[in-house]
């Protein structure tokens with residue numbers, strides 16, 4: 161294969177370098193295109209445009225492969241803890257016993273959130289959406305940890321990994337009218353989160369190992385996904401050398417969109433709508449095919465996976481396991497399974513590659529774990545945090561330039577000002 165791509169533009173010919181990644185992915189480097197030809201490329205949604213070279217996550221959309229630093233998500237979800245995977249993504253290797261102990265110790269030493277942050281939090285209304293609250297609280301950290309308290313990037317990474325889960329639980333406790341819980345450093349990362357969510361002063365909270373294991377698996381499966389919308393946002397904001405907190409806060413906002421991380425909340429709301437309407441999935445399958453119905457099947461299809469989302473396969477099995485172990489017979493699981501079966505056997509959906517994605521079953525597990533629907537995307541953010549951090553760290557380590565895409569102007573050409581009397 162040639163090391164160059166040749167582009168003919170009118171009477172110009174230009175050779176552009178071809179780069180090949182470690183998994184044989186190929187790209188044409190157009191870094192000199194505009195300077196040498198005056199042309200730029202345009203690619204709405206960047207579906208064919210690479211923003212960077214990255215060594216963190218590899219996915220193959222055709223084969224349904226997803227690996228973090230070369231390890232398959234199937235192995236990691238089965239054998240690793242979320243904190244181990246966070247270490248792997250952020251620092252590049254699975255930790256030794258000593259490295260993990262030190263990482264876990266540092267995180268435990270920073271779980272307490274500055275009490276003045278609570279004053280900011282108290283200003284939110286009880287019905288504030290937890291994602292808006294979370295992005296604001298994370299951004300507020302850039303105001304708290306500044307100047308002589310700024311600390312190193314490494315310290316701020318630990319602060320975020322430690323404090324974000326604590327702050328995430330505050331919205332739920334406020335919505336329930338319950339006092340917040342402080343972290344309990346005798347618990348592991350997932351158990352500590354569950355304890356902060358569900359413990360009450362009136363009775364000790366027992367962390368069910370089944371629930372903690374399911375949460376561990378879900379967070380691992382959400383930990384990174386190469387250059388998705390929110391991760392690209394984190395890298396772009398970080399490329400201006402804005403703080404880690406400001407970059408992650410921007411990523412949380414991008415993730416909140418219903419076309420991105422907000423989809424897991426939309427899926428459950430769709431399943432509940434179908435259940436409330438009698439549970440007739442065939443009616444909704446027909447509506448999904450009817451463009452005039454205004455109904456969209458949420459949780460199906462994916463921008464990069466062409467045949468199946470490997471995370472959905474793992475989460476579907478976990479959903480079955482968790483509900484049976486917890487003895488939960490959730491009618492929307494049956495509706496979800498009926499929708500999946502119909503979609504996988506209906507040519508309309510098969511032809512459009514509409515199969516369950518990571519968001520389709522995750523909400524069912526979150527429900528089973530007792531997590532409220534408006535917290536589902538917060539759970540996605542907690543899972544994705546180490547991935548965002550790793551990608552921000554890589555962008556800085558590679559000294560990447562500030563991101564500044566170009567455009568093709570299509571507005572009015574030069575015209576002169578006309579005074580208001582004469583318009």
Ligand code: MLT
Pocket residue numbers: 384385388389420463464518
């Ligand atoms: C993700 O995990 O970020 C979502 O699947 C979206 C994506 O990768 O585009």
